[in-house]
Amino acid sequence: MPTGVALRDVRKQLFDAADRILLRDGPSGLTSRSVTTEAGVAKGILHRHFADFDAFLADFVMDRVDRMDTQAAQLREEAGKGDVVDNLADALTALFGSVAVAIVALVTFRDGLRARLRESWPAGVPVLTEAAIMIGQYLTYERAHGRIADDAPIDALAPTLIGAGHLLFADRGTPPDAEAVRTMVTTVLGGYLSHA
Known part of the structure; x- marks a missing residue:
């Protein structure tokens, strides 16, 4: 070389x-x-x-988390437009169709990486935590537009959508079809979707 x-x-x-x-x-x-x-x-x-391979991996994971800022901004721009379920299904498909699912497995797989990430990210898996924040912000914006019920427990709905989305996409040869993702989003949001 x-x-x-x-x-x-x-x-x-x-x-x-x-x-x-x-x-x-x-x-x-x-x-x-x-x-x-x-x-x-x-x-x-x-x-x-990089100091060692775990330092490389920690920087890699955080770089991929930083890249989510663009996706979060795009999702917030969709608030008040289109269909809430479609917007969320598209965002979850883009998130979990990327390297995010593999990063979760990587963090789980490597003890040294988890220890290194704890130095700057005290709780949770960075990609999933950031994704829950992104979804929570979107739901908050939709609530302001009257498309999510005022009493919606956004702090519970956002991580539930991320967890259910991760389970749909993890360890599959082929990703779930669009209807499966839509069904999951509709089920999680349940009666909190406003139809006004």
Whole structure:
């Protein structure tokens, strides 16, 4: 592997390689060697930029959490438009159709990663916690638009939608169809959907 090749953004290159490996091979396939091989860089590059592999993985997870800000902003923009169930089903499908499900498995799989994440993220799995915040904000906006009941327990509904969504998407060869996701959202929201 040539070492004199300039890398434009080594972090992005390594993180994108980690995405591909996680989606293809799962957490057990994610090693420092597999990441550098997939990224097409010299083996020592990863350790020149990160203290160790768990530091790399912690930065990778937090980078993927930061990327959710765009999705959260897009979902908030949908408040008051379209159908609430469709908006949530689309958001959950985009979330869990990404590397998010694999990241949950990765965090569960690696004790060192969990310990490293606890230094900056004190509770929960970062991707799922951030997703629950995103869904909670959207439900709050919809409540302000009168499309979710005033007495809706948003602090309970948001994590329930995330948990049920995760169960629908986790460990499946093929993702659930759109109707299955819609049915789950409708069931969770139950009588809290306003039909005015």
